[in-house]
Amino acid sequence: MITALKRNPNKIRQGSIIVDIILYTMAIVICLITLYPFYYVIIMSISSPQEVAAMNVFLIPKGFFLGSYELILKDAKMWWAYSNTLIYVTAGAVLNCLMAVLGAYPLTVKNLKGRKWIVVFLLIPMYFGGGLIPTYLLINKLGMYNTMFAVIIPGMVSIWNIILVRTFFTTIPEGLKESAFIDGASHLQLLFKVILPISKPIIAVIAIYSVVGIWNSWFDALVYLPNEKLHPLQMYLYRVVVQQSVDLKTLSLEDTRHAVANMLSSIQLKYAIIVFTTLPVIFTYPFFQKYFIKGALLGSLKE
Amino acid sequence: MKAASPVSKRRGFHWRDHLQLYLIMLPVLAHIFIFSYIPMYGIVIAFQNYYPGKPFLSFGGEIDWVGFQHFIDFFNGPYFVRLMRNTFLLSFYFLIFGFWVPILFALLLNELRTGAFKKFVQTASYLPHFISNVVVAGMVLSFINVDGIINAFVKLFGGSPVALNTEPGYFPAIYTITSIWKAFGWGSILYLAAMSSVDPHLYEAAKIDGANRFKQMLNITLPSIRPTIFILLIFAIGSLLSANSEFILLIYNPMVYETADVIGTYLFREGLLGGNFSSGTAVGLLVSLINFTLLYTANALSRKYSDYALW
Numbered sequence: 001m002i003t004a005l006k007r008n009p010n011k012i013r014q015g016s017i018i019v020d021i022i023l024y025t026m027a028i029v030i031c032l033i034t035l036y037p038f039y040y041v042i043i044m045s046i047s048s049p050q051e052v053a054a055m056n057v058f059l060i061p062k063g064f065f066l067g068s069y070e071l072i073l074k075d076a077k078m079w080w081a082y083s084n085t086l087i088y089v090t091a092g093a094v095l096n097c098l099m100a101v102l103g104a105y106p107l108t109v110k111n112l113k114g115r116k117w118i119v120v121f122l123l124i125p126m127y128f129g130g131g132l133i134p135t136y137l138l139i140n141k142l143g144m145y146n147t148m149f150a151v152i153i154p155g156m157v158s159i160w161n162i163i164l165v166r167t168f169f170t171t172i173p174e175g176l177k178e179s180a181f182i183d184g185a186s187h188l189q190l191l192f193k194v195i196l197p198i199s200k201p202i203i204a205v206i207a208i209y210s211v212v213g214i215w216n217s218w219f220d221a222l223v224y225l226p227n228e229k230l231h232p233l234q235m236y237l238y239r240v241v242v243q244q245s246v247d248l249k250t251l252s253l254e255d256t257r258h259a260v261a262n263m264l265s266s267i268q269l270k271y272a273i274i275v276f277t278t279l280p281v282i283f284t285y286p287f288f289q290k291y292f293i294k295g296a297l298l299g300s301l302k303e
Numbered sequence: 304m305k306a307a308s309p310v311s312k313r314r315g316f317h318w319r320d321h322l323q324l325y326l327i328m329l330p331v332l333a334h335i336f337i338f339s340y341i342p343m344y345g346i347v348i349a350f351q352n353y354y355p356g357k358p359f360l361s362f363g364g365e366i367d368w369v370g371f372q373h374f375i376d377f378f379n380g381p382y383f384v385r386l387m388r389n390t391f392l393l394s395f396y397f398l399i400f401g402f403w404v405p406i407l408f409a410l411l412l413n414e415l416r417t418g419a420f421k422k423f424v425q426t427a428s429y430l431p432h433f434i435s436n437v438v439v440a441g442m443v444l445s446f447i448n449v450d451g452i453i454n455a456f457v458k459l460f461g462g463s464p465v466a467l468n469t470e471p472g473y474f475p476a477i478y479t480i481t482s483i484w485k486a487f488g489w490g491s492i493l494y495l496a497a498m499s500s501v502d503p504h505l506y507e508a509a510k511i512d513g514a515n516r517f518k519q520m521l522n523i524t525l526p527s528i529r530p531t532i533f534i535l536l537i538f539a540i541g542s543l544l545s546a547n548s549e550f551i552l553l554i555y556n557p558m559v560y561e562t563a564d565v566i567g568t569y570l571f572r573e574g575l576l577g578g579n580f581s582s583g584t585a586v587g588l589l590v591s592l593i594n595f596t597l598l599y600t601a602n603a604l605s606r607k608y609s610d611y612a613l614w
Contacts, residue, residue, distance in 0.1 A: 019516060023411060023414050023415060024415070024420075026411055027411060027412075027415060027420075027421075027424045030408065030411075030424065030428065031423070031424055031427045031428075033484070034427050034428050034430060034431060034484070034488065035427050035430070037442055037446070038430070040452060041442060055450065055452075055455045058452075058455075099330060099331055099334065102327050102328065102330055102331055103328060103331035105324075105327060106324040106325070106327055106328045109320075109324055111316040111320070112320075112321065112324050113321060118328070118332070121332070121335070122335065124339075125335060125339035125340070127595055127598060128343070128591060128595055129339060129342060129343065129591065130339075130341070130342025130343045130344070130345050130346055131342065131346070131570075131584060131587030131588065131591060132570055132571065132574065132575060132583070132587055133345075133348075133570075133574050133575060133580050133583045133584045133587060134341075134342035134343070134344075134345025134346060134348070134584060135338070135342045135345075136575060137345055137348075137355070137580065138337075138338070138341055138342055138345060140355070142337075153338075154338045156334065157331055157334045157335060157338070159335075162331070186323055187320065187323040187324055187327060188323060188327060191327065212433060215435070216433075216434075216435035216436065216437075217435075218435070218436070218437050219549050219552075223571075223575065234435050234437045237435075237437045237438065237441065238437050238553070240441075241437070241438075241440075241441030241444070241445070242437065242440055242441060242444065242553050242554075267445055267448075267450075270441060270445060271445070274438055274441055274442065277438070278434060278435075278438050281433055281434065281435075282430070285429070285430065285433045286426055289426065289429055289433075292429075292433075293492055296489075296492050296493070297492070297493075297496055
């Protein structure tokens with residue numbers, strides 16, 4: 001009896017069926033509130049332009065029309081921004097992982113002189129910084145303004161990441177390090193040949209945090225990259241859906257099918273581009289969310 | 304080398320170890336020095352009339368020191384009250400209306416049977432957290448447009464369309480609702496983690512004592528997350544003057560500045576784009592100091608009343 005209870009703690013909590021119905025209804029309503037905006041954007045983007053313009057689409061797509069996606073796929077600027085984002089994401093994730101590992105390892109060596117001071121040095125910027133303008137002036141002075149470095153380099157060290165990796169490293173048995181030293185390994189060898197291979201779980205957390213963070217970031221590009229050729233995807237989206245400085249409809253005017261383009265409402269194009277650029281996140285996040293949860297829980301632990 | 308006696312080889316700590324470790328850390332330390340500490344030094348321009356091309360610091364009399372003039376100008380300026388009010392209110396609304404949502408959501412999830420449905424609800428609620436601010440802003444802007452879905456519903460129920468995006472009165476609600484929508488699911492994670500550590504036997508005992516589900520929730524589940532609630536509340540109060548200006552920047556427009564313009568957005572617009580580097584830095588410094596004081600106070604309170612503290 002007791003073991004049965006242990007196996008299913010929910011079982012003992014079952015109350016009246018009415019309570020269950022209320023609870024499950026609430027859960028479904030919450031799901032709808034969360035998911036409906038996305039669903040609405042998707043069905044609007046594939047419905048026929050007339051129905052979209054008449055605001056008749058609420059529950060199911062009306063008609064079927066992929067013209068807006070066709071226009072987007074032809075937009076060279078969008079592909080350019082897409083490839084820029086891939087560069088930023090790759091470089092950023094690799095550098096973030098590397099720097100987190102390099103920063104974390106020495107902090108786990110108990111004998112290191114000045115460790116306390118280094119920790120203070122690392123922690124102060126978490127609570128106080130120079131702010132937007134002094135940083136902007138610095139980036140300018142370093143000659144990074146309007147180069148890809150301006151959005152890659154400043155973000156490549158995160159003290160938060162260093163803390164996460166350090167927390168993980170301290171769980172590695174001392175014996176493993178001892179035996180490496182006995183074999184004559186240097187600290188760098190120990191770090192890259194012994195510790196890193198068994199630290200894949202935490203590296204995955206850092207990599208995924210970085211990838212999602214950089215994929216979604218736009219503000220640095222707004223501040224540092226006046227050159228549109230360097231813009232990441234989110235900046236392109238910003239120009240299209242927020243600033244509305246790019247009118248996708250003008251793109252295909254020379255096209256023989258410009259009649260189609262004129263028929264499209266700009267709102268439908270915006271929805272299509274939102275769907276197109278967000279689908280990679282929506283499809284992959286059920287897989288990477290567990291790493292995020294791991295990171296959030298690790299980070300909340302008291303050191 | 305390997306032939307040497309292991310015991311004597313496993314020596315004390317040599318200067319070589321130190322050298323290696325410092326070298327390993329060097330890239331990180333250098334980066335933090337350059338990108339975090341040098342901008343702190345750049346704050347000196349808050350007390351000057353700086354313009355690009357001038358040095359930050361020099362003793363040749365090139366620098367036009369103005370003392371606290373930029374701070375005084377900001378206090379006496381036309382936007383001071385509005386900016387402080389908006390920055391505070393937007394954070395405050397989010398705290399008042401948003402803080403308890405993840406708690407209730409976690410309590411609700413905790414009552415659902417473990418299984419595919421529960422997992423689905425959880426996964427769905429996390430989704431907005433992973434969507435970029437730009438996309439969320441794009442969606443919100445199109446929804447609140449005069450011919451957007453919200454007005455379509457208003458018309459459906461016989462109302463007349465409302466100018467949601469140009470009427471300042473609506474902005475705080477739009478910002479608050481969107482922020483809660485984006486954050487509540489993810490915000491429930493820490494509560495759920497705390498709840499999962501409750502011993503199932505407690506519920507069993509309560510049931511034997513005749514406690515119904517609501518009473519069990521009240522007397523077992525809720526106390527289990529009390530420390531978490533307390534800590535998160537203190538830090539929410541600690542960030543009362545740090546409204547999400549990056550998101551506001553995306554959804555506001557000049558017509559709603561009256562209720563939407565916060566210090567962060569003003570700083571970006573007037574300081575950076577307007578080229579008022581010195582006064583912008585002064586405003587930034589002021590906010591940094593206020594935020595730091597709030598956080599420090601919150602941390603001190605947290606240390607006193609719970610065993611959790613950031614430092």
